[in-house]
Amino acid sequence: MSKVIKVTYGDNILSDLFESVTNIKRDIGSGWTNNTQAKKEGVDVITSSRGPRNISFDYLIKGTFFSEINANKQKLASYINSEDTLGLVFEDEPNKVWYALPDGEQSYEPESNKGTLTFLVPSGHAVSSFTNVLNLSNSGGANGIITPSTVDGSVTAVIKNKGTLPAWLRFKVKNVQENGYIGIVAPTGVFEMGNIEEADGVIKPESEYLYDSKDDTTFSAFKDVAPGTVNPQSNLLATNGKIEFQNDGLRLKDAGTATSNQIIAGGMKVMTLPADSNGHVGAVNFYSYFNLFAWATAFGQTGVLQVLFTDINDKLVAGYGIIKPDKSGNIAVMKGWVGGNNPHEVISRDFAANNGEGSGSGSYNNTQFNQKTGHTDFRKSGANLGFFWKGSRIPAYVPELENTEIAKVYLYIGQYTNSNKFMTNLAIRNMSYRKDNVDVWHNIPNRYAANSEIRIDMGEGSILVNGIPSLTEMVNGSNFLMIPPGETTIVTVPSNFVSVPLEIEYSWEENYL
Secondary structure, eight states: OOOOOOEEETTEEGGGGEEEEEEEEEOSSOOEEEEEEEOSSSEEEEEEEEOOEEEEEEEEEOOSSHHHHHHHHHHHHHHTOOSSOEEEEETTSTTEEEEEEEOSOOEEETTTTEEEEEEEETTSSEEESSOEEEOTTTTTBTTEEEEEOTTTOOEEEEEEEOSSBOEEOEEEEEESSOBSEEEEEETTEEEEEEOTTOOSEEEEEEEEEEEEGGGSTTOTTSEEOOTTOOOSSOTTBOOBSEEEEETTEEEEEEOOOOOTTOSEEEEEEEEEOOOOTTSOOOBSEEEEEEEEEEEOSSTTOBEEEEEEEEOTTSOEEEEEEEEEOOSSSOEEEEEEEEOSSSOEEEEEEEEEOSOSOOSSOGGGSOOSSSSSOOEEEEEEETTEEEEEETTEEEEEEOGGGTTOOBOEEEEEEEEETTOOOBOSEEEEEEEEEEEEEEEEEEEOOOSBOTTEEEEEETTTTEEEETTEEOGGGBOTTOOOOEEOSEEEEEEEEOOTTOOSOOEEEEEEOOEEO
16 A cells, blocks of 8 residues: 655645545746736836746545545545635645645546645745744854844844745844844845934933031041142141141141241141042032131130132132131131132121120121031132122132132131130031032933843734834834845844844744745
């Protein structure tokens, strides 16, 4: 008994109903239709198309008795009864599937129990019964090569289509980091989804606090200046003394000595501004709060206090000070200094160096630097400077300082060399400063989150983002792509801020004429 070639249609094995299968007709290619237009010599081809394909074979129905034969005929009719294309597979070409419909009247000869089945293959071609897969684990094999880029996150794939017709591709893309765009470039077209202009973040101007003595109660971040350091506001102030934290703030510990041409002896500390969040040191736009205590408990006490702001080269930008040169009475002075092309004093305001008790001193009463208050500040906004005094800021405008950065803060406390009565209370109790208009980068959650998965089926024309249909993500003008027979290079690129390569798996079925 000869073996019957196996023939399946959909889920049914047609050949189980046959004694034999013969005369299988799978002609070369499909029918071609050319639409032409006559010309003087020959014709012009207007259109050319490949048509459907017919497949047929002869069979001998299985059975000895009429009842057996009729039962198999009935089964056969039910097996091929389909309004949708089903896969037709012949044993001699097990890797090819013809998606077909029964076509025309299916013949049968009762005398011989023979007949012919005819099928229409609307596409005109067969499809591989297996799925080709190309990913990093099998890269370099029969299906192609994948080359990820760690520079721009792109992936280049050389895909080998071993069929005889173009094939539709499917992409499974994992976004290892946030991403806002997928672009696929092939010789057959371009596909895009998302937004190529989408940014990974936005830069916004913000204020950043750089220092606060509440977190550094002993002012340890300020260091004693090196011997011989010149006071940035005036070289008439000696700096070889010592100031240190005592009880409530920085106070004069040791005035040190002064040269014959210096009128004040004292100590000085300095701090270079901490870097901002961008790693930059220096601030064109700067604000500092400080709390100062200036109370002479007896007439004739003297002293000097300064908070000085300089550039990185120790050149004065601005300074705020309290001086009391009065060796007989109780008058002190709030001072404001500016640097620039012509360093000079811009503010001078007298006040009584009392404790704010209002003992007949009227408008001179020390309502700003007494034991209970002491609040004051300084602001620089480009060329505009402001020095706080009794409820408001006194402005100063210095055009040449517009782009000058404050980079250091000096603190100075000293005593007049011709006085032996130092102020009982002359202290810097608190201090903080911030940088304004810092360009701070903020992350923007991108449309394709880290570890999200995108599936693109070029044949079905579908897009899934994390399993959700997302066809609207496709950019207008994009095309779903096919790959021709042979090798095709396809480049897939993410957003320009992506550096970790996309992880892509390609899959396709081959098509055969």
